[in-house]
Amino acid sequence: MTDPAIAQWQSLARDATRLSDAKFLQIYALLEQLGEKPGIAGAFDAMRPRLTQLRPPRRPTVSRLFFRPAEDLFDDPGVYTRRLQRVSRGTLPTCWKLVRARLDGGMVDGVAQGVLKADPRDPRVMARVAAPLWEAGAQALAAIADEAENNLRFMVDNFGRDDDVLRQIQTLRDVLLLGGVIEDLKQRLPERPIGDLAESHVEAIKSVMAQLGGAESPQAAAPVLLVLTARMLRPGVILKMLTDMRVTGNSQAQRDALTRDLSGVVVGNLLRQTGTMAKPPHPAQGVAPGTVPGVKDPVQQLGSLAAVAERLTDGLTSVNDSVAILRDKKIVDRVAAARSEIGEFVLTTVLGDVEKTMARLMYGSGGVSTPPDEMKKAEATVLALKRSAKLANHLGIQREVTAKITEIRREIDRQAERMMSAPGARGDPEVRRQMFNNLRLVEILAGSDEAERMYRDWNRRLS
Amino acid sequence: MSQAKNLDISPGTFGERGISIPFTTPMLSQARMRPTRQGEPEFLLPSFNGGKGMYIMPWRSLPTVMTVTLHDRLLYDALLELKQYSPDTVRQAVLAVQATGVAGGDASLAAEKTLALDAGYQALTQFTLVIELLKLARMDAGELLATGMTGSESRRLMRTALGQLGQRANLPAEEMVSRVETLATLVAPVGLPQCQQLGRLRMTVGELERTRASLQRWGATDFSEVSQLADFVAETAKAALDMSRDRLARLDARCRDLGAIAGDFRTLRAAVAEDVTRLGWLMDGWPFLIRLWDSVSDSPLETQQSTMGELFRLAPLIPVGEGGKEPSAYDLEVLGKIQTRWLRMGEDWRTGALDMAAVMRIEALKATLS
Numbered sequence: 001m002t003d004p005a006i007a008q009w010q011s012l013a014r015d016a017t018r019l020s021d022a023k024f025l026q027i028y029a030l031l032e033q034l035g036e037k038p039g040i041a042g043a044f045d046a047m048r049p050r051l052t053q054l055r056p057p058r059r060p061t062v063s064r065l066f067f068r069p070a071e072d073l074f075d076d077p078g079v080y081t082r083r084l085q086r087v088s089r090g091t092l093p094t095c096w097k098l099v100r101a102r103l104d105g106g107m108v109d110g111v112a113q114g115v116l117k118a119d120p121r122d123p124r125v126m127a128r129v130a131a132p133l134w135e136a137g138a139q140a141l142a143a144i145a146d147e148a149e150n151n152l153r154f155m156v157d158n159f160g161r162d163d164d165v166l167r168q169i170q171t172l173r174d175v176l177l178l179g180g181v182i183e184d185l186k187q188r189l190p191e192r193p194i195g196d197l198a199e200s201h202v203e204a205i206k207s208v209m210a211q212l213g214g215a216e217s218p219q220a221a222a223p224v225l226l227v228l229t230a231r232m233l234r235p236g237v238i239l240k241m242l243t244d245m246r247v248t249g250n251s252q253a254q255r256d257a258l259t260r261d262l263s264g265v266v267v268g269n270l271l272r273q274t275g276t277m278a279k280p281p282h283p284a285q286g287v288a289p290g291t292v293p294g295v296k297d298p299v300q301q302l303g304s305l306a307a308v309a310e311r312l313t314d315g316l317t318s319v320n321d322s323v324a325i326l327r328d329k330k331i332v333d334r335v336a337a338a339r340s341e342i343g344e345f346v347l348t349t350v351l352g353d354v355e356k357t358m359a360r361l362m363y364g365s366g367g368v369s370t371p372p373d374e375m376k377k378a379e380a381t382v383l384a385l386k387r388s389a390k391l392a393n394h395l396g397i398q399r400e401v402t403a404k405i406t407e408i409r410r411e412i413d414r415q416a417e418r419m420m421s422a423p424g425a426r427g428d429p430e431v432r433r434q435m436f437n438n439l440r441l442v443e444i445l446a447g448s449d450e451a452e453r454m455y456r457d458w459n460r461r462l463s
Numbered sequence: 464m465s466q467a468k469n470l471d472i473s474p475g476t477f478g479e480r481g482i483s484i485p486f487t488t489p490m491l492s493q494a495r496m497r498p499t500r501q502g503e504p505e506f507l508l509p510s511f512n513g514g515k516g517m518y519i520m521p522w523r524s525l526p527t528v529m530t531v532t533l534h535d536r537l538l539y540d541a542l543l544e545l546k547q548y549s550p551d552t553v554r555q556a557v558l559a560v561q562a563t564g565v566a567g568g569d570a571s572l573a574a575e576k577t578l579a580l581d582a583g584y585q586a587l588t589q590f591t592l593v594i595e596l597l598k599l600a601r602m603d604a605g606e607l608l609a610t611g612m613t614g615s616e617s618r619r620l621m622r623t624a625l626g627q628l629g630q631r632a633n634l635p636a637e638e639m640v641s642r643v644e645t646l647a648t649l650v651a652p653v654g655l656p657q658c659q660q661l662g663r664l665r666m667t668v669g670e671l672e673r674t675r676a677s678l679q680r681w682g683a684t685d686f687s688e689v690s691q692l693a694d695f696v697a698e699t700a701k702a703a704l705d706m707s708r709d710r711l712a713r714l715d716a717r718c719r720d721l722g723a724i725a726g727d728f729r730t731l732r733a734a735v736a737e738d739v740t741r742l743g744w745l746m747d748g749w750p751f752l753i754r755l756w757d758s759v760s761d762s763p764l765e766t767q768q769s770t771m772g773e774l775f776r777l778a779p780l781i782p783v784g785e786g787g788k789e790p791s792a793y794d795l796e797v798l799g800k801i802q803t804r805w806l807r808m809g810e811d812w813r814t815g816a817l818d819m820a821a822v823m824r825i826e827a828l829k830a831t832l833s
Contacts, residue, residue: 188687190765198769200804372568379567383819436564436571443533444819451533 006039013043017050025056041093048076060120062112063096065130066137069179070172072192072230081272085226085265087168094158095141095169102140107132127183134179141173174223181208182227192231193311205241215248218255225262233311235266236318243325263322267331270315274338299357299377302350306384309346313339313391343395346388351400354385355407362437363415368430370437378437382408382444405445412438416458426462435462475784481507482553483748483779484542485829486535487566489821491525493751493777498548504539509776530817534566534826550743551652561829569830584654584662586614589647591658593621595721596628596643632725642728649735653742656715664739667746667753668707674753675700677760678774681767688801689768692775695798699778700749706786707745714738748779754831772802 016027028047034040044051067074073087080088100108114129145166148155159165175182188204190197197205205228213220225242229235239262247255316335323335361378362370370378385404392401416438425431435458443451481495484506495507499521506525508518522539525531541556542548560566561574590607597604607620622640629639654662661669675697682693714735717723723731752774759770775798781787 187764190769191763198805203804372572375568379823386819433564439533439565440567448530448533448536448817452536455533455537 006042009039009043010046013046017047021054024050025054028056045076045089060115060118060126062108062115062133063092063100065111065115065126066096066099066133066176067092067172068126068130069134069182069227070175072227073171073175079272081268082164083167084268084272085167085171086269087171091159091165091168095144095172098144098158099137099140102143103133103136107136123183123187127180127187130183131180134176138173138176138179141169141176145169145173171223171226175227178212178223181212182224185224185228186231189228189231193233194231195233197237202241205238209241209245215246216251218242218245218247218251219258222258222262225258226265229262229266230269232315232318234314234318235270236315236320236322239263239266239319239322243322259322259325263319263325264331266315267319267323267335270312270319271334271338274312274316274341297377299361299380302354302357302384303380306346306350306387309342309350310387310391312342313394316342317394339395342391343397346391346395347397347400350384350388351397351404354381354404355411357381358408358441359411362441363411368419368428369434375437375440379440379444382441386444408445409442412441420458420461432462435459475782477744477747477782477785479784480779480782482548482550483751483777484538484553485557485751485825485832486538487532487822487825487829488529488535489818489825490529491531491535492825493748495748496542496548496553504542504548532817532822534560537563537565549740550747551740566829567823567826570826573830573832581651581663584660585647585651587658587660588651588655588662589643590617590621591655592643592647592721593624595655595657596724597624599721600628600631602627628725634725639725642724645732646724646735649732649739650714650718653711653714653739655718657718664742664746665711667750668704668711668742670753671700671704671707671746671749674749674756675704677756681771685764685768687768689771689805692771692798692801692805695793696752696771696774696778699780702781702787703745703749703779706781707742710738710742710745714742744785745781748777750832751828752777754828758828758831768805772805775802 012027013031016024019027024047028051031040031043031047070087073085074089074092075081075086077088077090080086080090111129111133115126118125118129120126148159148166148169155161185204185208189201208224209218209221212224225238229238232238239259242255242259242262245255316338319335323331358378358381361374361381365371365374385401385408388397389401389405392398416435419425419431419434422431435455439451439455439458442454478497481497483493484491484496486492486494491506491508496504497507499505503521505519505521508520510518520528538557538560541560542553545552545556558574558578561570562578564571594604594607597607602624604624607617607624612620622636625639625643626636629636632639634642650662652662653664654660678693678697678700682690682697685693717731717734717738755770756774759767762770780790783789
């Protein structure tokens with residue numbers, strides 16, 4: 001396909017992002033049917049931020065199945081950062097083209113047939129189908145890396161002159177070699193981002209570490225741990241498991257080196273995400289800074305931003321111990337800087353005009369009680385504020401958060417007072433409804449004891 | 464403290480098991496309530512960390528362990544006001560509190576709708592009873608079946624018809640009306656077999672049957688140890704279903720023989736009340752579990768496994784004194800260990816702090832319950 005044709009696909013995909021959800025998904029389904037053609041990958045890149053939000057069911061293809069064990073490590077080209085054992089999505093089409101050429105055609109056809117027959121919702125079956133693909137594909141990737149290293153022409157023709165691609169291929173190969181183990185483990189663990197682990201989950205991780213090398217060779221589990229840390233809300237949990245692992249003899253040094261490497265990667269990734277969170281991944285698409293792509297509603301946006309800040313703060317807090325072990329002042333300083341950056345982000349984007357947003361939603365309709373949809377948004381708004389309040393200590397923004405909460409509490413008090421002093425307030429079911437609406441917000445912001453105290457007071461006045 | 468409430472709490476009875484309360488505090492969710500001998504409610508909470516055993520606590524002890532939502536505090540106030548504890552009276556209190564909006568707008572709308580449906584279904588039950596009685600007496604129900612009548616017109620016609628039926632049975636009209644109203648109120652939670660629209664408890668039995676089949680299917684395809692929990696919950700459901708079907712058959716037989724309304728009404732009333740109350744106890748706690756399982760039907764396997772642990776923790780075993788199996792018939796220790804291993808605890812459970820996101824998930828489930 002010619003370059004203009006590729007550009008047309010991308011332009012079409014960008015245009016599609018302006019359509020309604022239904023139309024957008026229709027175009028996505030049509031593009032899916034075209035299969036792996038040049039230009040289509042670029043079109044999907046343009047559509048990805050919105051696809052991430054809509055999460056349409058994806059048609060399994062052999063190439064998608066091939067990359068599945070490593071998908072947690074993929075970054076869009078715009079946000080990809082080197083030396084963090086991540087893989088740019090931009091590398092994948094070429095990788096697959098070269099791998100496909102080296103794979104036995106019969107085997108690939110067999111996998112394709114298996115994909116068609118298997119239930120795509122059953123990841124275990126899909127993993128069985130893909131097992132030969134991962135094994136042969138990992139070998140093919142090793143051969144590709146070898147050729148790229150020794151044949152400049154091959155390297156330049158396929159990947160350009162950037163050696164970083166070789167590191168990406170190495171990461172892919174390491175992960176795909178353990179593709180079956182990784183996919184099996186994913187099924188036994190909670191959905192990403194993984195928050196809390198049950199005893200069974202910890203056992204599952206430990207048994208995989210033991211199976212791969214255990215105390216003698218902790219390094220063997222490195223690709224699994226790399227994928228796991230990418231899936232964890234608090235990756236420090238995995239680092240701690242590694243630190244706590246009993247090792248024997250010479251493997252102590254191996255374990256320490258792995259901990260150091262992995263800590264560096266995890267911290268680096270969190271810092272990278274912190275650095276990019278206030279910036280749009282695709283500025284050309286008109287996404288404003290400090291926004292979550294694909295989320296249109298400003299209140300939803302607020303909630304999403306608070307969740308991002310919470311995730312990153314949680315992640316940074318979880319790696320405190322590992323960072324301390326590293327004894328690397330530079331990293332410690334960078335972590336401190338990242339915290340300050342998240343704090344600033346929360347102040348400007350989440351806290352910004354939160355009190356005005358809440359007042360508009362709660363009291364802007366003109367009626368006595370807030371309409372149900374506005375009430376839901378008001379709850380989501382104060383929940384975002386509450387989330388930020390939980391982070392305030394870690395981020396050093398307690399004073400600002402407290403001020404916002406106080407301002408909202410005052411507004412609730414003012415409005416409640418006005419409403420209850422109005423003639424006919426007693427016995428008006430709308431007043432009573434609004435009393436409970438106000439109490440919902442007080443409970444979220446100030447807790448149940450305070451909400452009960454206010455209920456007793458307001459209820460007495462309305463009875 | 465209010466006066467002592469009459470609830471049979473002799474060992475191994477439903478009363479001793481307690482009534483499940485749809486609290487919104489995550490650690491209190493579906494706690495069981497029963498009155499002490501002094502009439503003060505106490506709460507039975509399955510072990511917080513997923514281990515075996517049960518905490519029994521009076522309400523005043525709860526704040527030392529956890530933060531309780533405003534909804535739960537108001538619900539507790541409402542429970543104290545009840546004259547008698549049964550799954551039905553508790554449900555009324557729950558709906559009244561939920562309707563205020565203290566558990567959120569969706570839960571409030573759902574409660575208001577349910578209360579309206581309950582009232583409508585009671586009227587429908589009474590209407591069906593009158594029609595059936597007219598049929599029994601070979602009297603013409605034509606006027607009553609006419610469409611486009613107002614509520615008051617329909618009630619007037621029903622009273623006239625009941626008056627005529629009373630005359631035939633040598634009963635004063637008021638007595639006949641009173642008997643039909645009493646029976647309709649008693650039987651409405653289940654519904655009459657002659658009525659095409661199913662009553663609430665009859666629907667729950669059907670839903671539990673569907674859920675049991677789903678649990679069995681899930682247990683047969685899950686190859687982890689959690690499948691044992693699914694088998695246990697499915698078996699618990701089956702025990703409740705077997706006894707419920709038996710009760711339903713008896714109740715339906717009584718309701719098909721409506722001549723007793725004009726005869727030994729006292730015996731009929733007592734028998735129907737017992738059947739309906741028992742069905743209420745047999746289904747108590749299940750609606751929440753049915754919705755909980757439905758809510759993860761499209762979720763990944765791990766989420767379903769984790770939810771299965773919650774179903775196991777809350778599954779309402781039928782007490783031995785009510786015809787259930789001895790606890791020793793199940794390997795509860797082994798099952799409890801499995802559940803503990805698969806339980807994910809949020810950080811807040813240790814501190815007792817309130818996780819509002821978890822509270823809202825429970826409120827969302829409440830909004831789907833009726």
